[in-house]
Amino acid sequence: MQRRKNKNKNGFTLIEAVVSIAVFSILAAIVLQIYILIINEITSYREKTIISSLADQYMEIARNLPYSEIGTLNGNPSGSLADLPNKLTINHSGNNYYVYYAVSYIDDAADGTILAGTDVAPNDYKQIKLYVINVTTSEESSFLTNIASSGLEEMGSGGALYIEVFDSVGQPVAGATVHITNDDLVPAIDLTRVTDSTGHWIEVGVEPSENNYHISVTKAGYSIDQTYPITEANPNPTKADSTVVAGVITKVGFSIDLTSDLVFYTKNQSCSPISGIGLEVRGSKLIGTSPDVYKFDNTYSSTSSGEIGLYNIEWDNYTPALTGVTYMVYGSSPIQETNILPGTEQTFTLILGPRTNNSFLAIVKDAITLNPVEGALVTLTAPGGSSEEKITGGSVWTQQSWAGGSGQVSFEDTTRYFEDDGGVSYDEVPLALRLKKIGESYIDSGYLISSSFDTGTENTQYTTLTWDPSSQDPETSAKFQIAANNDNQTWQFVGPDGTSNSYYTVPGTTIHSLANNNRFIRYKIFLSTQNSSKTPVITGLNINYVSGCYTPGQAFFYDLIALDGYSLTVTAAGYQENIISDLNISGYNTLEVLLTQ
Numbered sequence: 035m036q037r038r039k040n041k042n043k044n045g046f047t048l049i050e051a052v053v054s055i056a057v058f059s060i061l062a063a064i065v066l067q068i069y070i071l072i073i074n075e076i077t078s079y080r081e082k083t084i085i086s087s088l089a090d091q092y093m094e095i096a097r098n099l100p101y102s103e104i105g106t107l108n109g110n111p112s113g114s115l116a117d118l119p120n121k122l123t124i125n126h127s128g129n130n131y132y133v134y135y136a137v138s139y140i141d142d143a144a145d146g147t148i149l150a151g152t153d154v155a156p157n158d159y160k161q162i163k164l165y166v167i168n169v170t171t172s173e174e175s176s177f178l179t180n181i182a183s184s185g186l187e188e189m190g191s192g193g194a195l196y197i198e199v200f201d202s203v204g205q206p207v208a209g210a211t212v213h214i215t216n217d218d219l220v221p222a223i224d225l226t227r228v229t230d231s232t233g234h235w236i237e238v239g240v241e242p243s244e245n246n247y248h249i250s251v252t253k254a255g256y257s258i259d260q261t262y263p264i265t266e267a268n269p270n271p272t273k274a275d276s277t278v279v280a281g282v283i284t285k286v287g288f289s290i291d292l293t294s295d296l297v298f299y300t301k302n303q304s305c306s307p308i309s310g311i312g313l314e315v316r317g318s319k320l321i322g323t324s325p326d327v328y329k330f331d332n333t334y335s336s337t338s339s340g341e342i343g344l345y346n347i348e349w350d351n352y353t354p355a356l357t358g359v360t361y362m363v364y365g366s367s368p369i370q371e372t373n374i375l376p377g378t379e380q381t382f383t384l385i386l387g388p389r390t391n392n393s394f395l396a397i398v399k400d401a402i403t404l405n406p407v408e409g410a411l412v413t414l415t416a417p418g419g420s421s422e423e424k425i426t427g428g429s430v431w432t433q434q435s436w437a438g439g440s441g442q443v444s445f446e447d448t449t450r451y452f453e454d455d456g457g458v459s460y461d462e463v464p465l466a467l468r469l470k471k472i473g474e475s476y477i478d479s480g481y482l483i484s485s486s487f488d489t490g491t492e493n494t495q496y497t498t499l500t501w502d503p504s505s506q507d508p509e510t511s512a513k514f515q516i517a518a519n520n521d522n523q524t525w526q527f528v529g530p531d532g533t534s535n536s537y538y539t540v541p542g543t544t545i546h547s548l549a550n551n552n553r554f555i556r557y558k559i560f561l562s563t564q565n566s567s568k569t570p571v572i573t574g575l576n577i578n579y580v581s582g583c584y585t586p587g588q589a590f591f592y593d594l595i596a597l598d599g600y601s602l603t604v605t606a607a608g609y610q611e612n613i614i615s616d617l618n619i620s621g622y623n624t625l626e627v628l629l630t631q
Contacts, residue, residue, distance in 0.1 A: 081173075084126050085166050089177045092133050096162050097181065104160050104181060105137050108224035110214075110240055111160065113137065119224050123169075130169040136226065137162050139239040140180065149196065149236065149283065156194065156238045192239040193278040195286065199233045199251050199259075202291040202349055202376050206233025210253040210290065218246040240278045247276040251288040257348035259288040268322035291349055292377035298334075298342040298354060299383045303364060305493050305583045307340025308386055312357035315342075317350040333357060349376045354384060361386040362393065362622055364592070365585025369397055369406060385583045392594040394623045398426045398587045398604055401628040406587020409497070409578070410606035410629065414591050417599035424589035425497075425578045426606075431487045431555070434574040436460040436467055444522075445485040454482040458561060467559065467572040475566035482559045483525075489581040492520055492553045496545040497578040499557070503571065504541045510563045510570040513537035516545055516577075518552035527558045545577070555579075596620040604629060 096104060096115060105113025107120045116122045121134035141149075141156035164177045195214065199207045208231045216223035219241055227235045240247070250260035262271040276284050300311040317330035330350060334342045344352075353371040356363065365385040372382045394414060398407045408427040415421040423430050431445075437460055438449035454460075457480020459468045469476040499514060506512050515527035515537060529536030532546045537560065549555065555577065561570045600617040602625070609629040617625070 080127075081168070084129070085131075085168075085175050088124060088126065088131060088133060088166050089164055089175070092135075092166075093162070093164050093177060093179060096135065096164070097179070101160070101181065104162065106135050108222050109135075109137055110223055110225055110237060111137060111139065112221055112223075117224065118165075118226055132165070132167040132169060134165050135162060136165070138225075138227065138237065141236065141238050157192075192241055193280050194283045195237040195240055195247065195249070195276060195278060196283050197227075197229070197235045197237070197249065197251075198285070198287045199229050199235075200287065200289055202289065206231070207253065207256070207290060208233055210251050210256070210288075213250045213252070215248045216241075216243055216246045218243055223247070236283075242278050242280045244277045245275045247278060247284075249276060249286060249288075251290055253290060255292055256290045257293050259290050261286065262321050268327045270324050271322050271327075272320055293346040294349060294374045294377060295379045296344040296347060296352060296372065296374055297379075297381045298336070298344070299381060300336045300340045300342070300386055301383060301583055303385060303387055303490060303581065303583065305491070307336075307338070308361070309336055309338045309340060311336040311340070311361065311384075311386065313342055313384075314355045314357050315344065316353050316355070317348070318353075319348075319350055347374065349374050352382075354382065356386075360389060362389040363395070364590045365395070365583075365588040367584055367586055369399075369587060383583060385585055387592070390593045392596045392619055392621060392623075394591040394594060394600075394617075394619055394625070396424075396426075396589045396591075396602065396604070397624065397626045398589070398606070399626060399628055400609075401630045407606050407609065407629055408587065410587075410589075410604055410609070412589040412627075413603040414594075415601045415603070416595065417597050422591055423576070424591065426587050426589050427580060427585060429489075429579055429581055431489075431577045431579070432574065433484065435465055436482065437465050442485045445487045450485060452483045452485045452556070455480055458482050458559075465573075467561065469561050469563060469569040471569070476563055476569045478566075479560070479562040481561070484557045484559075486522055486554045486556050487577075488522075489553055489555065489579060491581055492551055493581070493583075494551065494553060495580045496549045496555065497580065498542050499538050499545055500541040500576045500578075501572055502574040506570045507565075507568050509565040510568050511539075511561070512570040512572055513539045513560045514575075515558045515560075516549055516555065517558070518549040518555040520553050522554045525556055527556075594619055602627070 103113050105111035106115045106117035109117050115135040115137065118134050121132045124131045124133055138161050139157045140159050140161045142158040160181050162179050162181060165174060167174045197212055199210045201207055208229055210229045212227040212229060212235050214223060214225040214237065229235050245264060248261055250258060252258050261273050261275045262268060263275050264271060276286055278284055298313060300308045302308055312333060312335055314333045316328055319329040321327050321329045336342050351371050351373050363384055364387045367383045372380060374380055396412050398410045399405060400407055410426040412424045412426060413421050423432055433448060435449040436451050438447050440451055440453050442450035442452060457470050457477050459470045462468060467482065469480055515529050517525040517527045528534055528546060528548060530538055530543050530546055532548045559572060563569055596619060598618045600619050602614045602617060604612045604627050606629055609631055612627055612629055
């Protein structure tokens with residue numbers, strides 16, 4: 035028993051050793067953090083001491099100059115001090131530092147101001163701002179002092195530039211950098227100023243000069259606004275380089291805001307990307323008139339993924355236009371142009387197809403909201419009477435005659451179909467689908483299967499099924515089923531619930547989603563009667579679908595004949611019909627059609 039007690043008193047247990055190591059590690063980590071903190075504090079204090087020493091030295095240089103010589107090499111007032119374009123590089127304790135000055139006149143409100151018209155000599159005193167920048171860390175320190183003349187104020191022959199900077203909705207932009215240059219003066223002017231909390235800066239004591247003060251305004255993450263010189267390419271700038279007249283305030287306003295990104299996608303009707311598409315993108319803002327000079331007008335080429343990216347661009351309305359001759363625009367999303375707001379990311383899809391000699395793009399909008407109208411029926415009628423129908427945001431497959439008979443697998447001849455059971459009549463005048471008549475009586479029932487229609491892409495969404503006439507005699511029946519696939523061989527006819535036990539009996543019923551994402555489609559018509567003296571009658575059928583990429587409110591007609599006298603009829607549920615006559619179609623034509631509710 036005694037030996038066991040002695041044995042327990044010898045050495046450390048494993049748990050004690052682990053705890054001891056953990057405590058030591060924590061203490062060591064704390065000591066290390068304290069050491070790092072001390073080193074950082076010493077480094078920071080040393081850096082502050084160096085900067086303070088440089089500031090004292092170079093501020094004293096400025097203070098010892100005669101008042102008339104206090105200014106910068108390219109500044110206003112002009113003098114011998116180094117400014118940003120002519121900054122000094124100073125080596126101190128093994129580190130390099132930039133040192134430069136910014137000097138400006140101050141119009142003190144104590145004796146009136148030039149803006150209020152109560153101070154004809156606004157050069158009350160000079161303000162010196164000294165900048166010291168660590169070249170390695172880019173850390174900037176600034177120091178400020180005011181120096182007044184021992185004599186009277188001297189306005190001399192100078193004027194003033196009053197600069198206002200505001201955003202896209204007219205709110206002031208504080209902290210914007212204002213860069214003022216004038217290379218026509220000797221010495222040249224090169225000033226960098228910063229707007230105050232109200233988005234303003236006033237530069238007083240500026241030498242007179244006509245259309246030579248170039249001003250640009252910038253801010254990190256914002257667009258750029260500026261004045262423009264009068265040149266041969268831009269003889270009438272909307273905001274010409276500023277003129278300063280002695281004793282006069284020249285006011286100039288600038289508008290900047292957060293930049294945005296806009297990405298264009300060039301695709302075919304199957305939504306596959308098209309590369310190498312030349313695209314000119316133009317904004318709506320002008321920097322010159324007579325002739326018009328646009329602020330943004332550039333040409334690009336789409337990448338292998340059909341993409342053209344415009345990054346950090348200004349808010350504006352941007353309109354794309356193809357530069358090549360191989361393709362033409364069949365539609366776009368959004369319509370025609372895109373309105374880019376500040377600080378946003380947007381996309382713009384152009385649906386392209388082979389160029390034809392004559393084509394027509396109808397763009398249907400609500401007359402009040404100007405939003406695109408979806409599902410509008412657009413009928414384009416040629417002078418000879420032939421017509422073609424499209425659905426905005428999609429297309430329509432129409433068949434209005436079956437007089438050509440059966441035996442056609444694919445829909446090519448618009449008057450033929452695939453097969454029937456022998457119970458339908460298709461060539462009786464007036465032409466329509468009816469039950470077959472034997473003697474004086476119609477048979478009880480019959481069906482017809484259409485040829486297969488190719489939408490051109492698996493990326494197809496089927497919307498509605500309609501037919502004429504929309505109602506039948508109560509003792510007769512006309513009903514329909516739809517089948518769709520991608521192999522053009524497997525046909526399973528179903529109704530609106532997606533099964534073979536249901537039928538479309540109400541025109542305008544939404545086609546079941548089972549048909550979507552299939553390239554080929556067929557319909558099956560079932561005719562029946564309860565009264566042998568009566569038959570259902572079908573004169574036309576429409577299947578609406580969206581094939582490929584979505585083009586809101588648009589209907590495109592291609593490969594037309596150039597003629598005068600086309601007419602366009604646009605109808606949509608809840609809107610008044612709009613008929614436009616005497617259209618001249620030649621080349622690529624677009625027309626905006628407004629519908630009134």
